[in-house]
Amino acid sequence: MVLTRFSRVLTCAALTLAIVSFILTPSLAEAFKRTGVGDTARDFTLPTLQGEKLTLTKSLGPKATIIAFWAAWSPRSQPMLKDLQSIFAEHEKDGLKVMGVNVEHPVWDKAEEPKIIQAIADSAAAYPMVIDKDFAIYNDYGVVVVPSIVLLDKEGKVVALTTGYSSTGKDMLKEDVQRTLGLVKAEEAVAKKDEGGYKPNNVAVRHLMMAEKFLGKKMYTKAEAAAKDAIAKDGEYVQAYRVLAEALKKQGREEESAASVLKADEFDAKHKLPPAGDKEQEKKEAKPEAKPEEGKGPHTSMSPRTITVIPG
Template sequence: MLSTISGDNIPTCGEPFLFFPLEGRNKVKRNLLKNLATLAIAGVLAAAPAWADSFKRTHEGETYKDFTLSTLEGEAKALSENLGSEGTILAFFATWNSRSEEVLSDIQKLHEKYGAKGLSVIGVNVEHAEWSPEEEPLIRKAISDAGVTFPVLVDKDFTVYNDYGVIAVPSIALIDGSGKILRLTTGYSSTGKYEFKDSVESVMGVEKKPVVAETKGYHPDTMALRNGKMAERFFDKRMYARAEKYALKAIEIDENYVDPYRLLAKIYKEAGMNDDAMAASKAADDIERALKANEQGIEKQPAEKPDDKNDGGGTSTKPEKIEKPHA
């Protein structure tokens, strides 16, 4: 059974875009996007905070830097004594930053899901460079609001903050079971948060199961699926330029993957570009039709019939000739 479709395996019914090769699709995409070099729709697009690969004084691949800080109750905890057997999340946050609440909530969910499986989660509050007793109730409220049950330490004089070279809050470090830093995320943007979660799941040995396409016999490329999911997430957040970027990336990886085409149709419809939306939708319909036709051709083999030229009474199973598609 074929996993991808190309060339002579594709049926045609004479329509110009029944199933077009990659170069043809690129031409269609260029036509669709000729007025969308930058999809800037006033009042709709939202810019996400910057995402960075590293802190100022800490880099991925390095061994973690040990430290000892205390909780609000005064209990001292060393990082080295609280590492998880599979991985450790080290999250720097401050109550005055709105995204810190989201970080605490998200990593609490990871703590609940993987804490018993070897993942350690540690929060480090970096409220201000000079500690004030008035900050304690604010920190306690943030911990309570997020339902935090993992240890939260307080870096009262920014010693650890400066040692790690944290450049903004919230910032998160993911440490693997051997003590090496796998990922550093600064700002916790929409892209960064999902990539960080994927990294955590990878450390915990979670295997991503590819989504099986509706059409039997065809499975979208795993990376195409990932980009497609990112596109959907950005679309849900009304971040259409980013959604378009990831949808096109998914198509570039796997041109037979229908969902990104349908998402592009939605994006262009939201932008008021009805002709482009219709073109993207038609491309999706045509590709899906060809995939289904190909699958039916695979499952339903031509019936054997006597071969008049075979004196021995044998049979011929040669299928009828399939025309090539129109580019």
Template sequence: MPCPTARLFALLAGLLLVSASVVAQQVDPVELLKRSAAAVGEAQSASVEFAVTIKQVRNAKVDEQTAAFLYRTAPGERFEFDSVAPEGAEGPKFGYRVAGNGGVTLTAIYGARRHMLQDNQDGFAAFVRSRGAMGIGSGLGGMALAFLHPAAMEDLAASVLKSEVLGEDEIDGERLIHARYTVEGGITSDVWFRAEGEPLVRRIEPDVLSTPAIQEMAKQFDKFDYQVRFDFNDWNPEAGFAAEDIRVIEPKDSLLMTSLFEPPAPKPYSLLGAEAPAFDLTTPEGERVSLTEAKGEGAVLLEFWATTCPICVQAMPQLERLHEQYAERGLDYYAINVGEAPADVAAFLEQRGLTPTALIDQSMDVGTAYDVVALPLILLVGPEGRVQVAQEGFRPETPEKLAAQIEAILEGEDLAAEQVAKLREAEEARLKERERLRSRLDG
């Protein structure tokens, strides 16, 4: 016969489980998101290990990759998100380090030996919203890292389309609240929060198999699976770090960039405002043309091109029309072919009915002198012989823009001087901003 005391304990345990489940069901899932991030933001000092696991099954091949980071905060708005090298790993460190001291945020990519500095207005939230965070965990890192910062969580919470609390689960012996969220873009994720104390996030499992990109990938294989999991381990909301425990200094042997996650601004053309290099070239028919003879009467329009460059060929008829429009006012137009034989160029132009004054630079010496790195390169040389306008590529708005520039040059305007002055001002401002940010580092 069962012991009455044992039966009583079993009954109480069952009631507690039912009670806890009912409480979990009554929690507002969106409030759980906000409370989870707020608990980290309000802590004087906190730490957690952030781990990413990606598992792919493609037919008989199984790949599993893991990456780990340590997130720490300290008084004075200091924080650090740093890659943790795998146990036993040797050689240079790879991954990210993002650290802020309340005045400046440093983001470094170890393997690339590149880093950037930003004002600390949003702190870690700025990284969470960046392409760098998206690169963690198959593009979902920003969503997961939002749980570490209240400002970033506000963005995530606002994007929730559907949410529900599913009940309670146990992971590694810890009682957790299990919720599910669908956000803008259609991603659904299961999220587990600590059920006791503050609802700190413990695990996130996005349903990546439901995304169009992964579904398209799956069509290539008979057997396919793709899993992404984010774990938040060893939470310590009272870590006790002091401000001096998190120092923000530039890494050694690393290049300071304006941005790590946006394409760099195109470099200004090296000869802008400089004397256009002289050349003596011939047409496919052998007629000699000299830039020295062409200069002085008006402007010269140069297009560096090749038969293998479709954009160059598309641009040519429109450049010919510009030449016809301004020829009486002294505009010359030369289409300088780079690296091809005269006979091939002549046959190509005849086949397509193109009639520019084509010049042959088969040795590419002139292309080198003009610092041609991409085709087409379109230049406007003023009557004084200096390069006034330089443009790589050809876009729909290019003809109209070139027409206005030709008008200005023929009227005597020095477009290059204006552009060079703007570039100089922009560079001076960039260097000044760089030094301002560097002055906020810890050393």
């Protein structure tokens, strides 16, 4: 009987862990329910643990701002806070500011304060921390996963979203921060159309950039995952299929690689087809102009006339 109960406990624990892992997996998680790239960030005012109130719009960095939603109970929050401190220390001089938003529980419990204080101390975070005591901002932004990050430009517009803080998300965040600060030029692929004139989704481009980096570092499984993320955002992204094919080939998965190449070729051909209107115009231009018959039409030369003079 005791063994049966113990087995049930283990089963429930395993199920709970599986659910949590599923929720925290960035590729499966919805990003933000009410916040998207290009939106102007919703302003808010929240208190620090010391009672000071901070307002987002008054705390924006000269060039970029990171808003990080985190919790002491979240295992991925601690490494994120540490990494953000490193990024902040490196780029504060370049115009970056960081604000941590603690989202411990929907109902505030002062007994949680020591855990929050300890988490901040362990991360050595020197940037401001505010407390979202009733989840008002959490819900306003539509946060789904903890931790999550919103990156803003100097105007307070959202330029990137990171959820779950995976290794891929971590690398993408660093790239996005540098680009927003103007320290690196945006990749040509972001604005450049492919040969057929097709312009891919910008978020898909970001995923592909990471896939190409992983491919160059021989991190083929990560390259595969990032390429698939790009395809999930833009199902007709030719280059994403080609990078995926290469990543699969490097893993010895020849059939899957060949299938990805076929998809790339399919969409490549589709993008290169001219629009229907252009086809009709091409036909008209290619059709030779009909030659007018002799003696007809506005450009016909007048044939000579014979005039008979009758003497008077």
